């Protein structure tokens with residue numbers, strides 16, 4: 001029986017997708033299978049979820065699969081079997097790999113029915129992710145719905161044009177790293193002013209979590225929410241003045257530009 005979806009890679013992101021698909025009852029374990037490098041991640045994922053695992057890509061695709069999701073690291077992509085082209089004839093090929101363009105995918109999978117490049121992020125591991133995707137060429141509504149159903153297992157999904165994928169990478173793809181770094185800075189600052197380390201970490205995490213939820217629920221712009229907590233001559237304003245003095249917004253803008261540029265660089269064939 002043809003699989004509904006086969007996975008190349010069985011690491012963090014693929015595990016998140018498999019768990020999401022199972023939790024949302026989109027596919028049954030027997031409708032999915034994966035392959036990894038010989039480090040044993042595919043066996044681990046298969047054991048934990050009940051999906052199938054194969055020793056080789058050829059074994060994985062022997063029976064056929066309606067969809068193939070590429071979830072190995074971009075640098076591992078070039079080591080994949082060239083037989084992929086035949087095995088993926090009339091299959092939907094969906095990549096979550098950073099920096100692998102639709103053009104490169106089209107060269108590897110010339111016979112695929114649909115090609116999709118996407119950029120998820122790590123909060124997808126708890127279903128709170130945000131993913132942007134782009135199709136190669138035109139796709140009908142059914143194909144779009146199908147892709148959104150699969151990527152929706154990680155959280156929110158947005159259709160974009162391919163050039164925007166590098167911009168999305170710099171915002172939401174790398175964004176969790178920025179937020180984690182801010183959490184570390186806040187924890188360290190808390191310790192510096194005399195709080196116990198674990199307590200400072202809890203305060204930092206809960207503050208980021210609560211503020212994120214408030215922003216998501218509120219109709220107000222984040223700037224308005226910021227103004228609500230910045231009374232004249234108050235404590236927040238005193239802190240925000242230091243942010244402005246250190247040119248915080250320029251620092252964030254420079255960081256996002258650096259991530260965008262690196263994403264563009266990785267997308268070049270000679271990178």
Ligand SMILES: NC(=O)c1ccc[n+]([C@@H]2O[C@H](COP(=O)([O-])OP(=O)(O)OC[C@H]3O[C@@H](n4cnc5c(N)ncnc54)[C@H](OP(=O)(O)O)[C@@H]3O)[C@@H](O)[C@H]2O)c1
Pocket residue numbers: 008009010011012013014035036037038039040041042071072073074076079080096097098119120121122173
């Ligand atoms: N993590 C993120 O923040 C994030 C965000 C957006 C997109 N992505 C993309 O998601 C992809 C996966 O990232 P990850 O964090 O999940 O990586 P990961 O945990 O390191 O998983 C990579 C997986 O690929 C497998 N693999 C390696 N070589 C292979 C080969 N030749 N054939 C088949 N499988 C192979 C690995 O197997 P072994 O473990 O057995 O070696 C492992 O299961 C990457 O392309 C990344 O660009 C990641």
